[in-house]
Amino acid sequence: xxxxxxxxxxxxxxxxxxxxxxxxxxxxxxxxxxxxxxxxxxxxxxxxxxxxxxxxxxxxxxxxxxxxxxxxxxxxxxxxxxxxxxxxxxxxxxxxxxxxxxxxxxxxxxxxxxxxxxxxxxxxxxxxxxxxxxxxxxxxxxxxxxxxxxxxxxxxxxxxxxxxxxxxxxxxxxxxxxxxxxxxxxxxxxxxxxxxxxxxxxxxxxxxxxxxxxxxxxxxxxxxxxxxxxxxxxxxxxxxxxxxxxxxxxxxxxxxxxxxxxxxxxxxxxxxxxxxxxxxxxxxxxxxxxxxxxxxxxxxxxxxxxxxxxxxxxxxxxxxxxxxxxxxxxxxxxxxxxxxxxxxxxxxxxxxxxxxxxxxxxxxxxxxxxxxxxxxxxxxxxxxxxxxxxxxxxxxxxxxxxxxxxxxxxxxxxxxxxxxxxxxxxxxxxxxxxxxxxxxxxxxxxxxxxxxxxxxxx
Amino acid sequence: xxxxxxxxxxxxxxxxxxxxxxxxxxxxxxxxxxxxxxxxxxxxxxxxxxxxxxxxxxxxxxxxxxxxxxxxxxxxxxxxxxxxxxxxxxxxxxxxxxxxxxxxxxxxxxxxxxxxxxxxxxxxxxxxxxxxxxxxxxxxxxxxxxxxxxxxxxxxxxxxxxxxxxxxxxxxxxxxxxxxxxxxxxxxxxxxxxxxxxxxxxxxxxxxxxxxxxxxxxxxxxxxxxxxxxxxxxxxxxxxxxxxxxxxxxxxxxxxxxxxxxxxxxxxxxxxxxxxxxxxxxxxxxxxxxxxxxxxxxxxxxxxxxxxxxxxxxxxxxxxxxxxxxxxxxxxxxxxxxxxxxxxxxxxxxxxxxxxxxxxxxxxxxxxxxxxxxxxxxxxxxxxxxxxxxxxxxxxxxxxxxxxxxxxxxxxxxxxxxxxxxxxxxxxxxxxxxxxxxxxxxxxxxxxxxxxxxxxxxxxxxxxxxxxxxxxxxxxxxxxx
Numbered sequence: 007x008x009x010x011x012x013x014x015x016x017x018x019x020x021x022x023x024x025x026x027x028x029x030x031x032x033x034x035x036x037x038x039x040x041x042x043x044x045x046x047x048x049x050x051x052x053x054x055x056x057x058x059x060x061x062x063x064x065x066x067x068x069x070x071x072x073x074x075x076x077x078x079x080x081x082x083x084x085x086x087x088x089x090x091x092x093x094x095x096x097x098x099x100x101x102x103x104x105x106x107x108x109x110x111x112x113x114x115x116x117x118x119x120x121x122x123x124x125x126x127x128x129x130x131x132x133x134x135x136x137x138x139x140x141x142x143x144x145x146x147x148x149x150x151x152x153x154x155x156x157x158x159x160x161x162x163x164x165x166x167x168x169x170x171x172x173x174x175x176x177x178x179x180x181x182x183x184x185x186x187x188x189x190x191x192x193x194x195x196x197x198x199x200x201x202x203x204x205x206x207x208x209x210x211x212x213x214x215x216x217x218x219x220x221x222x223x224x225x226x227x228x229x230x231x232x233x234x235x236x237x238x239x240x241x242x243x244x245x246x247x248x249x250x251x252x253x254x255x256x257x258x259x260x261x262x263x264x265x266x267x268x269x270x271x272x273x274x275x276x277x278x279x280x281x282x283x284x285x286x287x288x289x290x291x292x293x294x295x296x297x298x299x300x301x302x303x304x305x306x307x308x309x310x311x312x313x314x315x316x317x318x319x320x321x322x323x324x325x326x327x328x329x330x331x332x333x334x335x336x337x338x339x340x341x342x343x344x345x346x347x348x349x350x351x352x353x354x355x356x357x358x359x360x361x362x363x364x365x366x367x368x369x370x371x372x373x374x375x376x377x378x379x380x381x382x383x384x385x386x387x388x389x390x391x392x393x394x395x396x397x398x399x400x401x402x403x404x405x406x407x408x409x410x411x412x413x414x415x416x417x418x419x420x421x422x423x424x425x426x427x428x429x430x431x432x433x434x435x436x437x438x439x440x441x442x443x444x445x446x447x448x449x450x451x452x453x454x455x456x457x458x459x460x461x462x463x464x
Numbered sequence: 465x466x467x468x469x470x471x472x473x474x475x476x477x478x479x480x481x482x483x484x485x486x487x488x489x490x491x492x493x494x495x496x497x498x499x500x501x502x503x504x505x506x507x508x509x510x511x512x513x514x515x516x517x518x519x520x521x522x523x524x525x526x527x528x529x530x531x532x533x534x535x536x537x538x539x540x541x542x543x544x545x546x547x548x549x550x551x552x553x554x555x556x557x558x559x560x561x562x563x564x565x566x567x568x569x570x571x572x573x574x575x576x577x578x579x580x581x582x583x584x585x586x587x588x589x590x591x592x593x594x595x596x597x598x599x600x601x602x603x604x605x606x607x608x609x610x611x612x613x614x615x616x617x618x619x620x621x622x623x624x625x626x627x628x629x630x631x632x633x634x635x636x637x638x639x640x641x642x643x644x645x646x647x648x649x650x651x652x653x654x655x656x657x658x659x660x661x662x663x664x665x666x667x668x669x670x671x672x673x674x675x676x677x678x679x680x681x682x683x684x685x686x687x688x689x690x691x692x693x694x695x696x697x698x699x700x701x702x703x704x705x706x707x708x709x710x711x712x713x714x715x716x717x718x719x720x721x722x723x724x725x726x727x728x729x730x731x732x733x734x735x736x737x738x739x740x741x742x743x744x745x746x747x748x749x750x751x752x753x754x755x756x757x758x759x760x761x762x763x764x765x766x767x768x769x770x771x772x773x774x775x776x777x778x779x780x781x782x783x784x785x786x787x788x789x790x791x792x793x794x795x796x797x798x799x800x801x802x803x804x805x806x807x808x809x810x811x812x813x814x815x816x817x818x819x820x821x822x823x824x825x826x827x828x829x830x831x832x833x834x835x836x837x838x839x840x841x842x843x844x845x846x847x848x849x850x851x852x853x854x855x856x857x858x859x860x861x862x863x864x865x866x867x868x869x870x871x872x873x874x875x876x877x878x879x880x881x882x883x884x885x886x887x888x889x890x891x892x893x894x895x896x897x898x899x900x901x902x903x904x905x906x907x908x909x910x911x912x913x914x915x916x917x918x919x920x921x922x923x924x925x926x927x928x929x930x931x932x933x934x935x936x937x938x939x940x941x942x943x944x945x
């Protein structure tokens with residue numbers, strides 16, 4: 007890396023100094039293991055509304071999460087935000103004290119063994135982005151928005167680092183870069199959405215995003231009411247991102263699976279979705295935003311959740327893997343974790359359905375959905391969720407978008423929706439809604455998607 | 465820590481800020497979780513840092529850092545000024561701040577026993593006993609119990625002369641009883657869902673919950689729900705328990721009355737509002753029974769403090785009086801948009817040293833009506849009673865909402881009857897509040913914490929509260945699946 011990019015990071019040496027302060031600390035008594043999770047986040051976010059920058063922030067945070075395991079299996083965790091090795095050592099002593107106050111945990115699987123995690127793609131220009139660069143990007147997109155409309159959104163650039171060090175010899179460190187743009191353009195009776203993002207700021211084209219959002223807001227003017235009920239829908243990638251994220255939460259966690267609370271419980275190997283549907287969790291993909299290592303030091307992997315519509319697997323951390331008699335898939339969250347493992351980057355595989363326009367062309371009567379809003383779980387085991395459409399909902403008639411429609415509320419089993427997929431788009435686009443930084447998704451055409459309510463605006 | 469805030473402030477002014485404020489914040493946290501007879505997690509945390517906010521030529525800049533040596537703090541201040549200058553390159557209207565009485569002083573949350581002074585072993589003993597009591601119901605699958613505490617000390621200084629120190633004590637505790645059946649999972653939470661009781665105060669408030677005594681009753685309800693029918697689709701009278709009224713206030717009153725949202729500041733993320741800035745004094749938000757306040761002095765409220773994060777003093781302000789809109793939640797930047805005489809009503813909060821203050825809900829309360837819950841049910845005729853939130857969703861203008869609750873009962877002849885599972889209801893905000901024809905009296909009024917309110921980008925999570933009593937609504941669509 008260039009000197010400038012190196013300065014934007016604390017680096018492996020800086021992380022090692024902090025971690026070793028905990029690993030080498032005198033923790034008193036019999037200690038079986040120590041794990042130090044270090045995370046640094048440094049980044050700027052320029053926020054605009056009413057077509058001007060109104061909030062513009064930068065933040066650098068460095069946290070150390072120390073887990074101590076005693077000889078008799080007691081576990082304690084303490085965390086601190088600091089760049090001072092002495093404070094990290096003191097936090098390790100606090101974690102040891104907490105462990106000794108806790109009863110033994112017979113389910114504790116031990117710390118992650120030494121394993122090479124590798125790297126993910128890092129973009130130096132993104133690491134060193136300045137407020138001036140972010141402001142320039144915002145001005146560029148605002149230039150695409152004529153005075154009839156207002157623009158609001160964010161432009162974010164981020165330089166993150168993770169390190170997981172433990173007394174089993176694991177010493178993983180990785181930087182990552184990310185950038186994202188979100189944009190809503192609003193008019194008198196409509197609004198339009200566009201987003202871009204990825205591991206590099208070069209993944210973002212502010213002018214093109216501005217044009218897409220303006221196109222949506224124009225097409226959305228004077229929306230009409232349509233009846234709630236079952237509709238064929240074409241979901242654009244941002245809407246598919248919401249669907250994938252909620253499915254990951256409701257169906258594919260190893261802990262809920264083991265506790266029989268998940269849709270997947272008892273269904274591994276079953277054909278649960280249309281054969282066109284394949285879903286993977288792949289944090290280290292160039293099309294995702296994850297790290298090469300999870301939050302307890304296991305290398306992340308590509309996990310097939312659905313393959314050709316068949317429910318292939320759930321994700322595990324070390325704890326649930328031990329209970330299931332398998333290996334961790336590298337999906338641990340930071341300790342102590344009461345939620346269990348999580349698929350943070352669930353991505354639908356693109357299909358052979360062509361462009362979004364092609365998916366629309368194959369629909370006799372339906373709705374084109376740009377994105378969903380405020381989705382929430384109604385019934386986890388059935389994967390039923392509810393939410394609203396937003397920022398561009400359109401009527402499809404005879405294979406063409408004919409009118410804008412007012413927003414609707416859906417109440418739908420998401421896994422049942424995947425069983426009714428008619429076509430999967432061949433192209434992918436960035437979808438930011440998710441657990442960390444989002445990933446790329448294709449568009450989908452789905453039959454019989456259930457809407458249960460309407461509202462009075464588009 | 466105050467010296468660090470002052471250092472940041474002085475450097476920001478020296479670097480060219482026309483206005484600046486700095487917050488030094490130390491937040492200590494403790495989180496304990498048990499499941500059945502096993503401790504799932506014990507964690508103590510501490511985060512400290514300095515955030516500096518500046519105005520240069522009417523544009524904002526902000527920088528925050530957890531690296532607390534002198535050079536890093538000076539660099540953060542200079543960075544905030546540079547950011548503000550970059551903001552000014554895409555500016556339409558310069559920020560103007562409403563005046564505020566410059567304050568100096570300190571505030572500490574009223575409490576008995578500081579929860580951080582109670583041993584972790586004592587707390588775990590209570591949680592394990594509560595989980596064990598839940599398993600007094602032999603068909604229960606999982607029993608979870610949890611305790612959380614946050615002690616936040618913050619120092620605020622501004623270029624106008626404010627000099628404030630506050631220590632806020634917030635805590636949470638509760639039990640979650642989970643019954644797993646064939647294709648069905650049912651949960652009953654005590655005293656509320658999403659980490660239970662959440663409030664400001666001391667350890668004595670957790671002991672007063674009597675978690676052990678209440679656990680088995682809720683476990684029995686969870687198991688009974690497995691065999692109960694789903695609430696059938698219907699339109700009729702709905703009586704909501706106070707804990708669900710609290711979330712109804714949160715989503716359909718608190719958020720839409722945030723003035724930054726009304727002005728479009730949150731358009732791209734959480735959305736806007738169905739309410740307009742010109743609606744004050746004329747918009748009928750609800751029936752005559754609906755009186756709502758923003759009150760940063762509410763006893764036990766998570767939004768109770770001495771001053772907000774702009775140094776505006778705590779106070780109580782009506783939002784809706786006899787069903788008519790009277791005010792918004794405001795800040796120093798947004799209040800002048802109402803009129804030149806309007807001052808902030810003190811709702812600006814940041815969730816850490818590293819984030820800017822935003823308008824947050826603090827404590828948004830439905831004022832109590834009169835009479836008992838029994839009278840509310842008596843006058844209901846036939847209807848449905850729902851308790852304890854399970855799911856929430858509302859559109860980006862805060863009009864079309866849908867909620868799910870943990871439990872529902874038929875109301876027949878003024879009495880609670882048949883049990884139903886997976887109850888939901890849906891509606892539109894002004895129609896729903898307009899259909900309110902009764903709010904129970906002060907004897908049923910309680911403050912409920914909502915510890916997971918998200919807003920802003922980067923997302924900030926605020927702990928807020930809502931005072932509420934059971935309330936009755938007519939012609940509500942229920943049983944949406």
